[in-house]
Amino acid sequence: xxxxxxxxxxxxxxxxxxxxxxxxxxxxxxxxxxxxxxxxxxxxxxxxxxxxxxxxxxxxxxxxxxxxxxxxxxxxxxxxxxxxxxxxxxxxxxxxxxxxxxxxxxxxxxxxxxxxxxxxxxxxxxxxxxxxxxxxxxxxxxxxxxxxxxxxxxxxxxxxxxxxxxxxxxxxxxxxxxxxxxxxxxxxxxxxxxxxxxxxxxxxxxxxxxxxxxxxxxxxxxxxxxxxxxxxxxxxxxxxxxxxxxxxxxxxxxxxxxxxxxxxxxxxxxxxxxxxxxxxxxxxxxxxxxxxxxxxxxxxxxxxxxxxxxxxxxxxxxxxxxxxxxxxxxxxxxxxxxxxxxxxxxxxxxxxxxxxxxxxxxxxxxxxxxxxxxxxxxxxxxxxxxxxxxxxxxxxxxxxxxxxxxxxxxxxxxxx
Amino acid sequence: xxxxxxxxxxxxxxxxxxxxxxxxxxxxxxxxxxxxxxxxxxxxxxxxxxxxxxxxxxxxxxxxxxxxxxxxxxxxxxxxxxxxxxxxxxxxxxxxxxxxxxxxxxxxxxxxxxxxxxxxxxxxxxxxxxxxxx
Numbered sequence: 001x002x003x004x005x006x007x008x009x010x011x012x013x014x015x016x017x018x019x020x021x022x023x024x025x026x027x028x029x030x031x032x033x034x035x036x037x038x039x040x041x042x043x044x045x046x047x048x049x050x051x052x053x054x055x056x057x058x059x060x061x062x063x064x065x066x067x068x069x070x071x072x073x074x075x076x077x078x079x080x081x082x083x084x085x086x087x088x089x090x091x092x093x094x095x096x097x098x099x100x101x102x103x104x105x106x107x108x109x110x111x112x113x114x115x116x117x118x119x120x121x122x123x124x125x126x127x128x129x130x131x132x133x134x135x136x137x138x139x140x141x142x143x144x145x146x147x148x149x150x151x152x153x154x155x156x157x158x159x160x161x162x163x164x165x166x167x168x169x170x171x172x173x174x175x176x177x178x179x180x181x182x183x184x185x186x187x188x189x190x191x192x193x194x195x196x197x198x199x200x201x202x203x204x205x206x207x208x209x210x211x212x213x214x215x216x217x218x219x220x221x222x223x224x225x226x227x228x229x230x231x232x233x234x235x236x237x238x239x240x241x242x243x244x245x246x247x248x249x250x251x252x253x254x255x256x257x258x259x260x261x262x263x264x265x266x267x268x269x270x271x272x273x274x275x276x277x278x279x280x281x282x283x284x285x286x287x288x289x290x291x292x293x294x295x296x297x298x299x300x301x302x303x304x305x306x307x308x309x310x311x312x313x314x315x316x317x318x319x320x321x322x323x324x325x326x327x328x329x330x331x332x333x334x335x336x337x338x339x340x341x342x343x344x345x346x347x348x349x350x351x352x353x354x355x356x357x358x359x360x361x362x363x364x365x366x367x368x369x370x371x372x373x374x375x376x377x378x379x380x381x382x383x384x385x386x387x388x389x390x391x392x393x394x395x396x397x398x399x400x401x402x403x404x405x406x407x408x409x410x411x412x413x414x415x416x
Numbered sequence: 417x418x419x420x421x422x423x424x425x426x427x428x429x430x431x432x433x434x435x436x437x438x439x440x441x442x443x444x445x446x447x448x449x450x451x452x453x454x455x456x457x458x459x460x461x462x463x464x465x466x467x468x469x470x471x472x473x474x475x476x477x478x479x480x481x482x483x484x485x486x487x488x489x490x491x492x493x494x495x496x497x498x499x500x501x502x503x504x505x506x507x508x509x510x511x512x513x514x515x516x517x518x519x520x521x522x523x524x525x526x527x528x529x530x531x532x533x534x535x536x537x538x539x540x541x542x543x544x545x546x547x548x549x550x
Contacts, residue, residue, distance in 0.1 A: 360462055364470025412477045416469070416484050 002306050008397050010035040010298075024368040024402045029181050029209060029345055029375070029393035031231045034295075038234055041294035042287040052283050054260060064286050071293025072276075075241055078296050079226070080217040085249065087242040087276040088289055092208040093124035095227030095242035096175070098279060099204050100128035102252040103173065104137045112139040113171035114163045116201070118151065118187075119144045119383065120180055123376045125206045129175065139163070149180065149335035151187040157195055164199040172201040178216075178226075179209035182377045183335025184315075184345030184393075186210065193223055202248070208232055212395070213311060213343055215304040218243055230288065235295035239288030242279075249275035256281040307396045311344030314394050314403060318346055321407040329353070329414040334389055344394035347375070350414055355388045358413055366409045368402075417491035418461045419446035424498065 008014050011033045014023065025033060045064070053064035073083045089095045104113065115129045115138045133140045141163055143156045164172065174196045179186045189205060196203045204225040210216060212233035218226055225248070230239040244252070254261055254272060258281040263271045272278045299307070319339035325331060334347040349355060359372035371391040374381045381388060392406070423443035429436040446456040465487055472480040508518035508526075517523035 354462075356459065357462060357466065360466030361470055361473065364466045365473045409473075412473050412480070415477055416473075416481050 001309065002302055002396070004310070004397065004399050007302065008399075010037065011397055012036055012039070014397060018367050021367045024366065024405060026368065026370045026392045026394065026398065026402075026406070028212075028232070028395040028398075029391060030371055031237070032212060032234050032395055033397065034234055034236070034291075035298055037298055038236065038291045038294045042236060042291040045287045045290050053286055054277070054284075067293070068284070068286060068289045071289045071296070074293045074296045078216075078300070079211070079243060080219045081243050082246060084275055085218075085243055085246050087244065087249070087279045088284055089227070089240045089242050090238055090285070091229045091231070091240040092206055092227040093240075095225075095240055096124055096204065096206065097128050098242055098255040099173075099175075099225055099227075099244075099252075100132060101255045103171065103202075104132050105253060107135070107137050112137070113173070114139045114141060114201075115172075116141045116143060116156070116159060116163070116174045116176075118142065118176055120149065120182055120377060120380050121175075121177055122181055122206065122208070123378065125175055125177060126379055145185075148337070149183045149185045150341070151185070151192070153188060153191060153195075156192065160195060160199045160201060164201070172199075173204060174201045175204040176206065177209070178205045178207040179213070179343060180335075180377075181209045181345070182375055182380060182391075183347055184209070184342035185335055186214070186341075186343060189223070190221060193221060197222070209343075209345075212299075213304075214308055224248055230292040230295060233295055234298055236285075236288045236291040238285050239292045241292075244275070246275060249279070252279075254278050254281070258282050260284070302396060308343075310396055311394050312340055314398055314400065315339045315342060315344050315346060317400060318392065318394075318403045318406070321403065322346065322348065322410075325407070325411055325414060328411065331414075345391065347389045347391040349386065349389045353414060353416075355390045358390050358410070361413045362406070362409055365412070366405055368406055368409060417450075417495050418464055418487060419443050419450065419456060420498075421491055421494050422460070422464055423447050 013033050014025070016023065045067070049060040049063040049067075051058070051060035051064055053061060053068050055061060069083070072086050072088070076083045076086045087095070087098070089098065115132070117125060117129060117140070119142050129138065129140050132138045141159050143159050144152060146152050160174070174192065176187055176189070176192065178189055189203075193203045202224040204227070205221075205223050207216060207226050207228040209232070211228035216226070223243075224245055226243040228241055229235075230241075231237045256279075257270070257272075260283070261272055261278050261281050263273050265271070316339045319333070319342075322331070322333065330351040332349045332351075334349070335342050335345075339346065350358060355372045359370050362368035362370055371393070373388045375389075375391055420443075423440060423446075426436045426440035426443055430440045442458065442460045446458050446460045449456045449458070465484075469480050469483055472483050511520055512518045512526070512528055515523070518526040518528060
């Protein structure tokens with residue numbers, strides 16, 4: 001385990017007073033805070049070698065290229081991938097859109113390829129497939145999750161068996177959240193991938209909520225594509241990663257094209273580079289890449305197992321305290337009752353109290369920052385007829401004392 | 417109705433300080449929706465209420481609870497008082513222009529009372545000078 005006090009000292013945003021009180025940040029599922037090591041590495045880029053990489057042979061250009069390629073290999077090692085399988089994107093959304101555009105660029109004349117998602121996906125893993133379906137390029141299948149939010153493997157197996165008669169392996173796709181941002185449930189992805197491959201489906205995992213909190217081994221998982229974001233794992237905004245098996249990336253046409261993606265051009269032709277550069281058009285977010293690499297190193301130093309253990313312990317404590325408020329006013333926790341199945345996330349509703357009001361009052365009373373609303377999973381909330389909820393999402397710098405303040409404030413709010 | 421009060425307050429404060437002008441704009445957006453008989457869904461009223469309730473909650477849950485119940489009635493009271501006051505000010509101004517006093521029933525009680533009405537003074541300027549030969 002680690003010393004939370006020591007960790008917190010690394011985060012400048014936590015060491016300030018707002019209206020005389022410290023900030024209490026519980027919106028990590030949206031964006032995490034950044035340690036000074038990450039900030040320093042980005043400042044170093046801007047102060048010492050603010051040039052473009054992969055182009056120029058001068059001092060600064062070479063330094064940028066070296067640092068970025070080091071970040072790429074650090075990130076690759078973080079998920080047990082090869083460097084050439086790591087594509088830098090802006091975020092998870094861009095990674096998913098890259099796959100949706102590259103895999104389904106052409107309209108098929110017969111036997112539409114099938115894309116299977118669940119009923120609890122972030123809009124970024126819903127809308128790209130909705131659009132493709134409207135364009136007549138795919139057939140979309142939605143697998144309903146269980147009432148407690150856990151993945152329904154039986155229904156998934158049924159749907160996949162019924163729909164495997166579409167295009168062969170290179171076009172059928174299962175695209176799922178590895179961990180849900182709504183209720184923190186981690187899907188049984190190893191089983192899902194095994195069933196998908198047996199039935200000729202590729203698998204794309206939205207790992208935005210997994211990579212910051214759990215160890216990922218893409219080789220062990222054998223997933224075909226995996227996307228995650230830097231800003232949810234202590235890294236800068238505007239940087240993310242799409243992992244893809246090298247042979248698959250090689251066969252995919254590029255998404256965005258232009259400089260950086262080509263080896264040579266004539267007026268009529270373009271000779272594209274090999275992955276990952278084929279998919280990295282234009283000048284890159286060099287400060288972001290370097291910062292992301294620094295974030296990965298920070299997480300490695302702390303230890304992913306330690307982070308998960310810390311979050312589970314805190315969330316279990318929060319769960320028990322939250323449930324003790326039920327005697328004051330009925331409340332509902334979304335997802336499984338067992339907090340161990342929800343990672344570091346707890347989303348809840350309080351009967352008779354608007355979720356936005358709870359968030360506003362937590363903020364104005366004790367600087368507690370939570371998310372309220374539909375968490376970009378509007379489809380699920382609309383289907384269930386729920387207006388919205390409050391989400392508390394924890395990370396390595398949160399403490400038991402912060403949870404106590406949250407519970408005390410929540411108690412006052414529900415008594416109003 | 418809080419948005420109406422908030423708009424009046426922030427618009428006035430916005431004359432002296434830039435930081436209130438954005439709030440005045442937000443309040444106005446809410447007022448406009450209310451005036452066109454639509455629900456104010458900008459979240460502005462909730463934000464203002466939460467700011468006030470939050471501060472009270474730090475001191476006393478009971479006080480915050482009372483405030484929560486009283487927002488709308490007090491806001492309506494302020495808005496009604498505002499329009500009633502506006503009516504009396506307008507009426508006073510009309511009486512002053514017409515009679516030289518804002519209270520014709522008791523002219524000297526008006527602090528702005530003068531012997532000649534402003535209208536008469538204005539007409540005096542345009543009177544033709546009297547023919548000295550007649």
